[in-house]
Amino acid sequence: MSGIQKIITVALLLMSCAFVYASIDNNSTTKKEKARDVVTIESLQNEIEQLRADNKSLETNSDALEKSVAEEMAELNTLRGEVTTLRKQVQTFQNDLKVLGTEKGNLETQRDNWKKQAEDLDNTLFQRNAQITGLQKEVNQKITEVNDAKQGRKDAENALKNEKTDHATTKEKHKNEIAKKNETIKGLERKLSGQDTVGLDLKVTCSVLSVSRGAEFTLVSLNKGKADRLEVGVKFIVYNQAEEYKGTIEIVSVKEDTSIAKIIDEVEGKRISANDLATVKNW
DSSP, rough: HHHHHHHHHHHHHHHHHHHHHHHHHHOOOOOOHHHHHHHHHHHHHHHHHHHHHHHHHHHHHHHHHHHHHHHHHHHHHHHHHHHHHHHHHHHHHHHHHHHHHOOOOOOOHHHHHHHHHHHHHHHHHHHHHHHHHHHHHHHHHHHHHHHHHHHHHHHHHHHHHHHHHHHHHHHHHHHHHHHHHHHHHHHHHOOOSSOOOOTTTOOOOOEEEEEOOOOOOOEEESSSOOOTTTTTTTTTEEEEETEEEEEEEEEEEEEEEOOEEEEEEEEEEEEEEETEEEEEEOO
C-alpha cells in the first residue's frame, strides 16, 4: 500500500468516527446506549491512533524503501555505466582484433611475397651459377686452347731449334770427320815418307785418370809419362772396359809419370771418362 492510499484510509476512518459521534448525539436516548457508543468511539479512536502509528511506520518504511530503491537505482546506474564501459571495451577489443586480423593477413601476405621472392632469388642464383659454370668452362677451354697453341708454337720452335742444332751438329761432325780423315791421310803420308815417326814403335796402354771439359777443348789426364817414352804429339785410341771404341786423343803435355792429352775425336753418345783405357795409335 502506498503512502497516499494510507492517508486516504485514515481520512475515511476519521470521517466515519465523526458520523458515528453525530449519530450518538442525535439518536441515543439512553445512558446505556451512550456508554456503548463511547466505547465504540474510544475503540475507533484507538484504531485511528493505531492506524496513525502504522501510517507513520509505513511512511518511515516507505522513506527507507525509497532510499533503498534510490540506492539500488544508483547502483544499477553504476552497473549500467560499467556495463556500458565494458561494452565499449569489448567493442574496442573487437575493433582491435579486426585490425590485428587485418595486420596478420597483411603480414602473412608479405611473408608469402618474401618467400616467393626468396624462391625467385634462389632460382635466379641457381641459373646465374649455371651460367657462370658454363662461362668458366668456356674460359678454361679457351685457356687450354691458348696454352695448347702456345705449347704447340713452343714445341715447333724447339723442334726447329733442335733441327737447326742437329743440322749444325751434323755439319760440324761431318766437318770433323773430314778433317780427321784428312789428318789421318796426312799422317800416313808423313809416315810413309819418313817425315813423322812419333809413336810408331810404342806399345803403351794407360788408364784415363780424369777428364776436364772446357768451352774450347777437353783435356784428358793419363797415368803414363816420360818414363814410358811418351812425348807430345803421340796419339791414343780410347775405349772402355768392354773394349768399345770411344774416341781419339793426342798428348799435349808430358810429365815424368803422367801426361795430358786433348780429345781429337769422340763417339757421339759415348763420352770419354775416368777409368777408360787408352792405347797408342800406330798409324
